[in-house]
Amino acid sequence: GARGFIPLKGKNSFTLAEVLITLGIIGVVAAMTMPTLIKKHQQRVLVTRLQKNYSIVSQALITSISENGSFNEWDLGTDYNKANLKRVVDKYFVPYFKKLKMYETSGYSCYETYGFYLADGTLVIFSLDGSSNAGNPPEAIHLQFEFRNKLLAKDYSRSNFEFRIDDGRLRFFEWGKRGDVWTSVHATTREELINHTKYGCNANIPKDQRLNCGALIQWDGWQIKDDYPW
Numbered sequence: 001g002a003r004g005f006i007p008l009k010g011k012n013s014f015t016l017a018e019v020l021i022t023l024g025i026i027g028v029v030a031a032m033t034m035p036t037l038i039k040k041h042q043q044r045v046l047v048t049r050l051q052k053n054y055s056i057v058s059q060a061l062i063t064s065i066s067e068n069g070s071f072n073e074w075d076l077g078t079d080y081n082k083a084n085l086k087r088v089v090d091k092y093f094v095p096y097f098k099k100l101k102m103y104e105t106s107g108y109s110c111y112e113t114y115g116f117y118l119a120d121g122t123l124v125i126f127s128l129d130g131s132s133n134a135g136n137p138p139e140a141i142h143l144q145f146e147f148r149n150k151l152l153a154k155d156y157s158r159s160n161f162e163f164r165i166d167d168g169r170l171r172f173f174e175w176g177k178r179g180d181v182w183t184s185v186h187a188t189t190r191e192e193l194i195n196h197t198k199y200g201c202n203a204n205i206p207k208d209q210r211l212n213c214g215a216l217i218q219w220d221g222w223q224i225k226d227d228y229p230w
Contacts, residue, residue, distance in 0.1 A: 043224040046147075050161060050214065051222045053122050053145055057163075058170045060096035068092060071168040076138040080128055085110035088141070089126050112144070122147060129164070140166035155207040157229050161214035172215035175199050187212065190219055194227070203229040 077084040100116040107113050115125035123146040128138035148159040162173035175196050176187030182197045193212045194202050201213035
């Protein structure tokens, strides 16, 4: 009868043990690199969303100013209640966005009780700001981007970003230092954004107080660097 054929192991063949070892090594490398890859992807998604919405709101502000006059001429009213806030937002912001879904909570205060959702689901919340304790009328408008829609679990390094309008442009919250005193003046260096003792963007500051983080992302050219408290 015909002789049986016994295949020989060629020079380029691998044993089962070698294949398993190789797969094991690949698995270990993947386990080590995947968290970093996922983190980098999440950071890119966050920065893209933040930059896009910043641009959308900034453009709406520019259009509103072109139709309603300079920001200094806007009628911000005299009260810090929600009724006045709604009047300001409805007049100076709502007409310059498309198909808005409005957001409103109960309560009398103007703080985080009124706003709207952008097309990607980002909640934009408005507040009126000024020297209310001194009896002065509102002089600025605060905005907050809320990405997770969990208003009781704020994280100003990942899901909440604070802005201020007081000179006709949308400006990130950016407290810095005057002399040796950490205060509310605009930060002039990257180190001030990071090291502010109350609102600095660093891991030693609680997440719900890292209000300088949005400004740091913008300062770094719309990117998240290795020292960012992710």
